[in-house]
Structure formats: structure tokens, C-alpha cells
Amino acid sequence: xxxxxxxxxxxxxxxxxxxxxxxxxxxxxxxxxxxxxxxxxxxxxxxxxxxxxxxxxxxxxxxxxxxxxxxxxxxxxxxxxxxxxxxxxxxxxxxxxxxxxxxxxxxxxxxxxxxxxxxxxxxxxxxxxxxxxxxxxxxxxxxxxxxxxxxxxxxxxxxxxxxxxxxxxxxxxxxxxxxxxxxxxxxxxxxxxxxxxxxxxxxx
Amino acid sequence: xxxxxxxxxxxxxxxxxxxxxxxxxxxxxxxxxxxxxxxxxxxxxxxxxxxxxxxxxxxxxxxxxxxxxxxxxxxxxxxxxxxxxxxxxxxxxxxxxxxxxxxxxxxxxxxxxxxxxxxxxxxxxxxxxxxxxxxxxxxxxxxxxxxxxxxxxxxxxxxxxxxxxxxxxxxxxxxxxxxxxxxxxxxxxxxxxxxxxxxxxxxx
Numbered sequence: 230x231x232x233x234x235x236x237x238x239x240x241x242x243x244x245x246x247x248x249x250x251x252x253x254x255x256x257x258x259x260x261x262x263x264x265x266x267x268x269x270x271x272x273x274x275x276x277x278x279x280x281x282x283x284x285x286x287x288x289x290x291x292x293x294x295x296x297x298x299x300x301x302x303x304x305x306x307x308x309x310x311x312x313x314x315x316x317x318x319x320x321x322x323x324x325x326x327x328x329x330x331x332x333x334x335x336x337x338x339x340x341x342x343x344x345x346x347x348x349x350x351x352x353x354x355x356x357x358x359x360x361x362x363x364x365x366x367x368x369x370x371x372x373x374x375x376x377x378x379x380x381x382x383x384x385x386x387x388x389x390x391x392x393x394x395x396x397x398x399x400x401x402x403x404x405x406x407x408x409x410x411x412x413x414x415x416x417x418x419x420x421x422x423x424x425x426x427x428x429x430x431x432x433x
Numbered sequence: 434x435x436x437x438x439x440x441x442x443x444x445x446x447x448x449x450x451x452x453x454x455x456x457x458x459x460x461x462x463x464x465x466x467x468x469x470x471x472x473x474x475x476x477x478x479x480x481x482x483x484x485x486x487x488x489x490x491x492x493x494x495x496x497x498x499x500x501x502x503x504x505x506x507x508x509x510x511x512x513x514x515x516x517x518x519x520x521x522x523x524x525x526x527x528x529x530x531x532x533x534x535x536x537x538x539x540x541x542x543x544x545x546x547x548x549x550x551x552x553x554x555x556x557x558x559x560x561x562x563x564x565x566x567x568x569x570x571x572x573x574x575x576x577x578x579x580x581x582x583x584x585x586x587x588x589x590x591x592x593x594x595x596x597x598x599x600x601x602x603x604x605x606x607x608x609x610x611x612x613x614x615x616x617x618x619x620x621x622x623x624x625x626x627x628x629x630x631x632x633x634x635x636x637x
Contacts, residue, residue: 243621246491246492247584247621249491250484250487250488250491250492250581250584251470251584251588253484253487254469254470254471254484254585255470255471256480256483257469257476257480257484258469258471258473265461265462266455266459267459267462269462272461273480275479275480275483275484276460276461276477276479276483278483279479279480279482279483279486279510280454280457280458280461280479282483282486282510283454283457283510283511284454286507286511286556287450287453287454287548287552288450288454291447299503302506303490306486306487306490307487307490344491348491352490377454380451380454380455381458414447417447417451
């Protein structure tokens, strides 16, 4: 919505930062498959990111040793920004997931490139760490990103699972990052899956 | 959407935390007056909170000395939770603002009370600090909470200002916390206001 697309590098520092702040507003218009817990509508990626940051605070004690909680919160706040350009790819959409990485990489170049260089690089390295899933911090953040839609699907009597005929085996595989990133929460995940199968929310 | 409203204190610790995590999903359904920058719809308080946390990261260097940035981010993530019970009160609504504090205090008791006690108290003290606006941290957080709708109103050709016939003097007064909480951003605020008056977005 900025009236003139000036080359970012020519703008004074604060103007670059404000351009970024205004540009990321678009994440509020990227819709995910997941429904709100009241089933009223699909969730957008900005409010989803807020919810995950709140989960990192509320569930901090289940983070694996070596987790940097502040980095995890920042990663969760920025992890979906690339969807502004690349869109949200449904996790069970095999075709859409083939070129997802390339589309998101380009988006990261553009979006973090709106900021002053050293600041853009700092956020980019947080995003790269999240994507690589190699540190306890990124693994904890990824675990929360899996748990939230699981809980929402249970709360909405199957939500997206029902719509797409998702099976117990698919969800079990999708949830694997929780086993590494938040092992103490794994029994809860298994319980929610079994309860959901029993309730008919999820195909056995 | 939780099926049985059990007394929180009887639930195991993780169940209390998950109850809180699911309950706060309702913040996504609380609408603010502010429009998204593309003018497509009103903003909700969850995505607004995400946006402010992102602003704290992008504009961190303008925080006054003594600011604890991590506390500011946490305050911004939780500052509107009370609206789940108390609703969003339009800042220029004199009547709605008379009992706002009492309504929000009750809401804070209930919502933070869903968590295990020491955790609820920790979040409550963050919220109390934000509300009191006495520390540099809370003053910086409050400044961002004023700047964001200012930018949105400019981007949407007057947005809420036009709808309610808001004047330059009202906005100037509303923006005062920026002068204390992020003095380096004050000239930018003044510039946006003057540009908005000149463009006819704001009554002189």
C-alpha cells in the first residue's frame, strides 16, 4: 500500500524499517487451513504466529535443554512471513510442497531485504535456523507449530482433518517433530490423536 | 469450546496451560476499530498484538534507555488479552472508557487465573506493568501501540479518523505517550499527522 516503490537502499534507515512494518501487515490476509477453535472461520498466519509465541511462553518449561526461549519466540513471530509472497501451503498437499522451499527462499530474500542490511540478516538467520530444525530452539518452535493445529482440529470436531479425509497415520507422521522438539508433550499429542480417532474426528 | 468447565485448580498443570492456550484463541474474534493497511477489513486484537511484537523487534533501537526488550515483547503479546472478556474500547469513546479499567481488571483475574499460580502471576505482573506505564519498557510498548494505528490510518486514507471525524488535536493528544516512550520516533509521528491533515485524512 506504499504509494511509491522506492529502491529500499536509498531510503533512510527509519523509512526502511517502517516499510517493513507496513509490508508485513499483509500476513493478516494469508489464510491457513486451520479453523479458529469456535469454528467460525479460517485462521490467518499473523494471528497464528501470535498464538504460537504465546504458547512458547505458556509451555516454556517443556522446551528441551539448550533452548533459547527468546530466539524461539522471535522465530515463531517471523516463521510465516514468507507466506506473504509464497502463500500458505497445506501440509498434506504433496504437489504444493514440491516447490515450496524455493518459493519461500525468494520471499525471504525480498522481505528481510526491506530492512537495513544488518537487521535483515539477523531476522534471516533466525528464519534459516527455524527452517533447518537443527537446534533445540528451532525444534521446540517447530513442535509448537505442529501442536497448535492438532489442538484446533480436536476443538473443531475434526476441522481440516474431516474436510480432507486425513488419517491417524498421516497426523502421527506430521506430529513427529514434537517427539524431538518437546518430548514431554509427546504423550499429550498421542492422547489427543487417540481421542480424536475414538470421537470420529480422524480416520483410523 | 472446552467441553467441561472444570475448576482450574483441580486440573493437572499441563491441562491448565492448555486450557489457557485454547481460551486465548478467542482474542482472534475481538475486532478493533483500525483497518488493515489494504482497507479490506477491521483488524482483530490477536493479529494486532503480533504486529506490535514485530514492531518491537524492527524498531528496538528507538527504545529509551533502561528498556527490557524481551519484557516489552511479552507485554505487547499479552496486553490485549483482557479484551476477550472486556471487549475492545475505542480510544475516542469517552463513555466506554469510564468503566474500562474495572472491566479489564476482572478479565485479567479470570484469564491469568487459568494458568498455574506462579505462571499466572508472572503474566499478570507483565500486564500490570504495561498498564501502569511507569517503566521505560512499558512506555516503549505503549508508544508502539499508539504508532501502529497512526500508520494504518494514514495508509487507509484516514480510515477510522474519517469515519469518526477525528481531529488533529485529538490525535496529537492520543500520541503523547510516544514523546516519552520513543522520543526518537516523535518527529516521525508529527510528520505523519501533518501529512494526514494536508491530505484531508484528518480534520485540522
